[in-house]
Amino acid sequence: MVFLNALPGAVAEGLIWGLMAIGVYISYKILDIADLTVDGSLCTGGCVCAVLLALGVPAWACVLAALLAGALAGMVTGLLHTVLGIPSILAGILTQLMLYSVNLSILGGKSLVAIDYRATPLLLHMSNNPMAIVAGVGIVAATIILLWLFFYTEIGLTLKSAGDNPDMSRAQGVDVNFNKVLGLAIANGIVALAGALYAQYKGSISIQDGRGAIVIALAAIFIGLSVSLKIKPNFVVSLIGVVGGGVVYYIIYNFVILLGLKTDYLKMLSAIIVVLFLGIPYIQSEYLHKEKKVPGGKRRA
Amino acid sequence: MLKITDLHKTFNPGTVNAKVALDGLNLSLADGDFVTVIGGNGAGKSTLLNAISGVWKPDYGTIEIDGVDVTNMPEHKRAAYLGRVFQDPMKGTSPDMEIAENLAIAARRGTKRRLVWGVRKAEREEYRRLLADLELGLEDRLSTKVGLLSGGQRQAVTLLMATLQRPKLLLLDEHTAALDPKTAAKVLELTDRIVSEHHLTTLMITHNMRDAIAHGNRLIMMDEGHVAVDISGEEKQKLTVEDLLSLFAKASGSEFTDDRTILS
Numbered sequence: 069m070v071f072l073n074a075l076p077g078a079v080a081e082g083l084i085w086g087l088m089a090i091g092v093y094i095s096y097k098i099l100d101i102a103d104l105t106v107d108g109s110l111c112t113g114g115c116v117c118a119v120l121l122a123l124g125v126p127a128w129a130c131v132l133a134a135l136l137a138g139a140l141a142g143m144v145t146g147l148l149h150t151v152l153g154i155p156s157i158l159a160g161i162l163t164q165l166m167l168y169s170v171n172l173s174i175l176g177g178k179s180l181v182a183i184d185y186r187a188t189p190l191l192l193h194m195s196n197n198p199m200a201i202v203a204g205v206g207i208v209a210a211t212i213i214l215l216w217l218f219f220y221t222e223i224g225l226t227l228k229s230a231g232d233n234p235d236m237s238r239a240q241g242v243d244v245n246f247n248k249v250l251g252l253a254i255a256n257g258i259v260a261l262a263g264a265l266y267a268q269y270k271g272s273i274s275i276q277d278g279r280g281a282i283v284i285a286l287a288a289i290f291i292g293l294s295v296s297l298k299i300k301p302n303f304v305v306s307l308i309g310v311v312g313g314g315v316v317y318y319i320i321y322n323f324v325i326l327l328g329l330k331t332d333y334l335k336m337l338s339a340i341i342v343v344l345f346l347g348i349p350y351i352q353s354e355y356l357h358k359e360k361k362v363p364g365g366k367r368r369a
Numbered sequence: 370m371l372k373i374t375d376l377h378k379t380f381n382p383g384t385v386n387a388k389v390a391l392d393g394l395n396l397s398l399a400d401g402d403f404v405t406v407i408g409g410n411g412a413g414k415s416t417l418l419n420a421i422s423g424v425w426k427p428d429y430g431t432i433e434i435d436g437v438d439v440t441n442m443p444e445h446k447r448a449a450y451l452g453r454v455f456q457d458p459m460k461g462t463s464p465d466m467e468i469a470e471n472l473a474i475a476a477r478r479g480t481k482r483r484l485v486w487g488v489r490k491a492e493r494e495e496y497r498r499l500l501a502d503l504e505l506g507l508e509d510r511l512s513t514k515v516g517l518l519s520g521g522q523r524q525a526v527t528l529l530m531a532t533l534q535r536p537k538l539l540l541l542d543e544h545t546a547a548l549d550p551k552t553a554a555k556v557l558e559l560t561d562r563i564v565s566e567h568h569l570t571t572l573m574i575t576h577n578m579r580d581a582i583a584h585g586n587r588l589i590m591m592d593e594g595h596v597a598v599d600i601s602g603e604e605k606q607k608l609t610v611e612d613l614l615s616l617f618a619k620a621s622g623s624e625f626t627d628d629r630t631i632l633s
Contacts, residue, residue: 218484220486220487220488221483221484221485221486221487222473222477222482222483222484222485222486222487223482223483223484224487225466225470225473225474225482225487225488226474226482228463228465228466228470229463229466229470229471229474232463232464232465232466233460233462233463233464235455235460235461236460236461236462236463236471237445237463237474238444238445238448239422239444239448239451239453239455239461239531240448240474240475240477240478240530241445241446241448241449241477241478241479241480242445242448242474242482243445244445
């Protein structure tokens with residue numbers, strides 16, 4: 069019964085993390101970059117949103133501003149990687165560190181800013197979970213449709229090919245570096261959008277929010293794709309799966325809390341989920357049956 | 370069409386692994402030339418093609434394509450002039466994308482990509498027709514991911530991609546070496562057909578001396594980073610493998626050695 073009561077909240081929060089996981093899907097799966105910027109840009113989105121809401125800016129405009137701020141953060145990582153030649157994983161860590169300072173200054177030096185949900189009209193808030201779920205589903209659906217259309221355009225196709233086969237892309241006149249920057253901007257824009265929704269839902273943003281976000285997003289991606297790839301391996305089904313993965317993750321999360329797991333161990337739990345999803349397929353292919361790697365086959369976790 | 374002047378490239382300069390790959394190479398190709406390139410281990414064949422493609426910049430020398438100096442042009446910009454097929458069949462296509470999407474990306478080589486539909490309907494019809502010409506049964510598999518195709522099929526699709534937007538220069542880097550003999554012959558036959566159909570200026574590296582003699586109107590043999598033998602016209606038509614080996618010995622002062630070259 070307690071669990072059922074917690075369910076709507078878990079679904080609403082899961083949708084927000086599922087949206088964030090869509091952003092990570094673009095960097096991790098499409099660009100083949102493990103982008104650690106997201107731990108910072110998620111918080112940036114929340115900070116921008118919370119501060120603008122306090123200034124009386126309408127909620128939808130705050131969310132758009134958050135998206136742009138996240139896109140900017142992604143561009144910084146992309147430029148560090150492509151122009152300065154810094155390995156992508158380190159470029160992401162560097163931007164993440166920069167964002168900590170940026171986020172603090174956005175919050176005016178405070179470590180936590182609250183949003184007065186009674187005084188400010190918000191897109192979603194935990195005080196009304198059914199409405200939050202409706203808003204969450206709407207925003208997620210709009211994002212998936214826009215991305216689906218985008219990845220069928222000329223630019224979208226080259227973004228995909230730049231991640232899938234950089235050699236082929238360059239040979240076909242595709243500017244791989246430009247596409248990496250563009251993809252990281254889109255990915256972090258979506259992550260910051262999720263951060264803005266997260267801040268509204270929770271009614272606050274803390275400078276600590278977003279820490280370990282990439283692990284939650286990867287867990288959502290792996291849970292989601294383990295099901296959706298079996299149904300139909302196409303883009304839209306994958307994205308829906310990823311969002312579903314976020315929701316499932318939060319239902320599990322709430323369930324283990326109810327079972328009495330101390331919240332201190334939750335980050336460990338997230339990490340273990342990711343380790344299992346990455347590790348088990350590897351062990352299966354490396355140790356159980358020694359079959360030759362399929363040439364050119366992309367790793368699928 | 371192509372003019373290479375005094376091209377030099379050393380890999381790992383100043384280390385014990387320093388390797389002079391191109392050593393003052395000069396080469397001019399006339400419009401419509403189909404040149405086969407042959408040479409021993411480390412003669413600089415692939416290095417030459419990579420230099421033309423812009424994979425890295427040469428240490429010295431210039432490369433002109435159709436009168437444009439491309440020496441310092443980045444690889445993706447230079448691609449507007451070039452069609453490329455690699456030795457590795459996995460390298461030329463995007464495995465996680467559909468055949469039609471791969472072709473559409475290639476069809477827009479040299480144009481600015483815009484926020485418009487990436488594969489138009491009329492295009493799909495054209496691709497279906499072009500794929501039917503390959504006679505590999507790919508015409509009904511436009512939506513198939515390229516990663517599911519065989520090496521030979523992928524190489525044929527890559528060849529189509531390289532020539533969809535007619536290149537000023539077609540670069541074939543041992544593009545049949547990784548295929549089984551039957552498929553290799555098929556892809557080679559396809560190459561001949563496409564090259565002659567569009568009168569493409571072509572540089573084709575091969576490790577098969579017979580292929581080098583049978584195809585194209587001109588043959589060059591490379592040795593230690595420069596052109597050692599350059600034969601064209603009637604002289605090339607009468608050429609035999611034995612002639613080629615003795616020409617090489619005369620030009621380079623040593624026996625031709627390459628563990629991969631097929632002599633007969």
